[in-house]
Amino acid sequence: MKIKSEVYQVVVCGGGLAGFCAAVAAARQGARTVLIHDRPVFGGNASSEIRVTPHGAAAFHAYARETGIISEITIEERARNHETIGENGKINSVSDMVMYDMAVRTPNLTFYLNTMVTEVEKSDERTIKSIKAIVANAETVLHIQGDIFIDCTGDAIVADKAGCEWRWGSEGFDEFQEPHAPLEASSDTMGSSIHFRAVNMGRPIPFEAPEWAIKHENPDYFYKQGRTFYELESGYWWIEIGVPWNTIYDNETIRHELTRHTLGIWDWMKNKDPELKEKAANYALDWIGQVPGKRESRRVIGQYFMTEHDPANNVVFPDEVAYGGWFIDLHTPGGLLAPTSEPASAEGYAETSEYARKSYCGPYGIPFRMLVAKDVNNLMMAGRNVSVTHAALGTVRVMATTALMGQAVGIGAAIALDKGIAVHDIYKDAIHDVQQTLLRDGCFLPNIRNEEVRDVASSAKVSASSSALVYGAGPETEDFTFGLRTQREKNIRTTETEPLAHRRGQWIAVGTETIESLSFCLTNLTNTQQIVKAYVSAINHIWDYRTIPGEPLAEVELSVHANAQSVWVNWPLQLTHGRKAGTYIRLDLDSNPNVIWHSAGTAIPGHTAANDMGAGRMRRYKRDGGTLSFRISPPQPAFEPDQVITGVTRPHGSTNVWRSDPNQPLSQWLALEWESLQTLSEVHLTFPGHVYRELHNYGPFYRDPQCPKQYKVEAWVGGRWMNLANVVNNYHRLQKHVLDQPIATTQIRIVVEATNGDPSAAICEVRCYT
Known part of the structure; x- marks a missing residue:
């Protein structure tokens, strides 16, 4: 075996959306970062191996879609990808390559794929010194030393090997009086799923299930137990199994059982269901996942332990660094082996039932302390292994939410290194810096707004060529x-x-x-x-x-x-x-x-x-x-120019967007003017779009029409407008323009010359840094 020893400042283990965003965020802040991932592609459950569409707050709340690094990924994926994505089963390799491309292009970031963490070495009882990992198919052992470690493995492999306290299963009602908690505590967890993909061949395609597939004969198993066939082309989340097996140690058994059930379900659809067999006659199986997508295993105890009461009551945390908005979605233990599927599905996703009222929550803030392991001085976590009860996990576990957690801990790690403070002290000594950095890098926090002193845009008088009514x-x-x-x-x-x-x-x-x-x-x-x-x-x-x-x-x-x-x-x-x-x-x-x-x-x-x-x-x-x-x-006049300096970049307390009069032709401009000379080094622009709805509502090659396609940034210098930036073919929300040299000016303006389809020019935020 070849042995390699390397030293980094930040070591991120796990390359799903949470870990990927953590690693990219830390590296962008200047920390020497390594990302260790045990699969051949990034993305975890959202990769082409498992194919779950990232869900988040926008599934239930308008204008609540997650931004920041996760938004950069999903915007780029939709712009590049020919595939129409849906609920599950259609994520393809284009998505993988978007993340791979970002990783390769990120300075300060090294990554190892197909690499599994096997050991954790500690320098003392409360400090991790290094991890040991094996690179599959390369006969290579890595010894990775680091200052700060971030566990995004889902199964909390690093935290477990470091001796952290963790929980498994469901808390009983008596412990926290959570409405969703069972009366008695148990080891029951939500199960794992695999998906399938089918294609319409345009002619009848026969299907014969193998002898070892599950045989279904009773339609009540589906139609009276909440297992609905909401589309034919891709598989269903309710193809899920956990209990009686352990989602970690019995993963291979679960994979095999899920495969048996998937083939049996397709056999029912193709050959037995009176209605579905006609609709599915021309469909052929194209793909069946062989990597189970996990929902739950270990949950590491952190500096704060979130219960269901926090998201349900929209508790405001002073150390808010992310947000969620999915409902408290607790799947029935056993999945396909249980008498019914998850309660919301079993009642047809009713919107006014007692269960719906009890489960609906958000958008709510997530505290930084929930992401810091209490038992180890230099360990944080993001993903489904964070410090929450089983009931609270029902809402925070969805991938778009975990991606926000990842970016928060990545930025937190870099700031802790820069300030020379322990991760346990971030919430009290550096949380304002973490929050403001998150906002500057495109994230949204429901209870925090831009307060950066270096940003002088808020002191400017803002005007525009026109405004929509x-x-x-x-x-x-x-x-x-x-x-x-x-x-x-x-x-x-x-x-x-x-x-x-x-x-x-x-x-x-x-x-x-x-x-x-x-x-x-x-x-x-x-x-x-x-x-x-x-x-x-x-x-x-x-x-x-x-x-x-x-x-x-x-x-x-x-x-x-x-x-x-x-x-x-x-x-x-x-x-x-x-x-x-x-x-x-x-x-x-x-x-x-x-x-x-x-x-x-x-x-x-x-x-x-x-x-x-x-x-x-x-x-x-x-x-x-x-x-x-x-x-x-x-x-x-709800879209006036001064909406770009509210400190918020989406509709919330106000519209927070300037829109030009759609009846006037482009170009349209927005200008900032100061009473005294300002020396500017950076201009940051946030554009509208990509926050209204969830990712899977956007089609192939999608570029949000509200987003300016062609624009220029100008400064008033020497009695004329001087060009600072000229951008074409834009479709991203956030664009940071770092000037070649500082410019002394009393005015800048952004001229939108073309959009991706909207007759109005529109801008959510302008930041000007001295």
């Missing part, structure tokens, strides 16, 4: 925001006839002191007059889901005449609301099942909608959250 939108409105909805979804939303079975609300950004009137497009399903009660309320932010958010600013009862079809009902409001320009009010209509409130034909950026789910809270309306039909007078 919000007039509202109706069913007939053409879609000018493009990438927010597909044409099919637009057609469904504008033709749907869902009654007002529950109270429903529409977020509206305001800009004038007084609202003269509001109106909304309604249909009366009866031949008698109907009464609809309407409210206007002050809202804290775009995820303020309180059904009754305090005393309303105004309320009224309005009549809808008999048999009315798509009529605009006017409310002469004359309301002076006292809200700051750019912030939100919410227009609610109370429930009346005899009335339809029609959706708009477009989604106005930052204008989302929600439905009452009971127990005093709302949830995103439908799959995309907006926009319902409304008209507002006067039109609202």
Whole structure:
């Protein structure tokens, strides 16, 4: 065996999305970093080996998609990839290569694939000195010494070998009184899954299952136990097995059993199910995964132990470094061997059931202390092995959330090294630096905004060539925001006839002191007059889901005449609301099942909608959250230039985006002017797009139309505009322009010459560093 000894500052073990983002983040901050991964490709569950689409907060909350390094990866993947991705089974090697390319191009980063950690050496009881790893098929043993170690192995291999305390299975209800906890503690964990891929061959394709495959004869196993066939082309998360086997030690047994079940399920679809066998007649199996995707194993105890109560109650942490928004998604122990599948699926993903109300949460903050091992001085973790209860793991375990954790610990490690402090002291001595660095590098934190002293943009006067107004939108409105909805979804939303079975609300950004009137497009399903009660309320932010958010600013009862079809009902409001320009009010209509409130034909950026789910809270309306039909007078200047210096880079407390008047042709510009001379060395720009919905809602070769495609950055020098940067073919959210030499100026401007399809130029944030 060849033996290699190497020394690094940061050693990251595990190259799934959490570990990959941790390693790239640490290296970008200047730390000498090595990434050790036991598979041939990066990505973990999101790789071409397992093919799970990364999920996150945007599955349930509009404008909640994760940004930062994970966003760079997914934006690039969609721009390069020909594949239409879905729920599972369609991630291909293009995704692998996007990550591989990023790793190769990242300075200060060394990586070893096909390399398994086998031993941990400690210099004392609480400090890791090095790890030992074996490179498969290379007869090479690595001795890797480091200052800080980050365990992103999922199974917490490093933490376990370092002697850290960890938990396994479910806490009992008595320990933390968590609503999702079983009465008694147990060793039960969520199981592992494999997926399959099928292709339509255009002609009947027979299938004969091998003798050792599971045989299914009873349709109740699927249709009465919550195992739904939501598409034919790719496999289902409920192809899952854990208990009675151990998800670590019995991994190979689980893999074999999952393979038997997958072939048996395909046999049922192809040969036995009366309806599916006709639909699947032309389909052939193309791929079956042979690397189980794990959901749960060891959970390492950290400086803070998160329980279900934290995400459920949106607890605000002073050391917030990431966020989540997936529901508390606890799969039934045993999976395919259990009487029913996961509860939400078993009840058809009902949105107003008791289980749905109990499970819905977020977006909520995640504390840094949850990512720091309590028993070892120089160990952090990110991924599904973090310091949470079994119940809390149900929401934090999804990959887009774990990627944010990874970037946080990577940046935390580099800052700790730079400041010469222990990782245990980061939360009290350097958390502000970690948070501000995360924001600067494209991340979003729900309760933190840009406060960097070096960024002088916030002291500038901001102006623009034009600004868009919000007039509202109706069913007939053409879609000018493009990438927010597909044409099919637009057609469904504008033709749907869902009654007002529950109270429903529409977020509206305001800009004038007084609202003269509001109106909304309604249909009366009866031949008698109907009464609809309407409210206007002050809202804290775009995820303020309180059904009754305090005393309303105004309320009224309005009549809808008999048999009315798509009529605009006017409310002469004359309301002076006292809200700051750019912030939100919410227009609610109370429930009346005899009335339809029609959706708009477009989604106005930052204008989302929600439905009452009971127990005093709302949830995103439908799959995309907006926009319902409304008209507002006067039109609202909700996208003014100063929205680019709010310190937030997506719709939240306000719209946080400048948009030019879509009726005026490009080019359009936005300018920052200071009263005194500024010497600038960097200009950072954040553009809109890629935050409204989850990744799998975006098609092949996708480039968000809202994002500027061609733009230039100019500075006013010597009585003329001097070009600082000229960019073509852009499709990324974050662009950092480091100037060749500092420029002394009193003005800069960004000129958007072309977008990727939107008639409006748009910018979320401008930062100017001295």
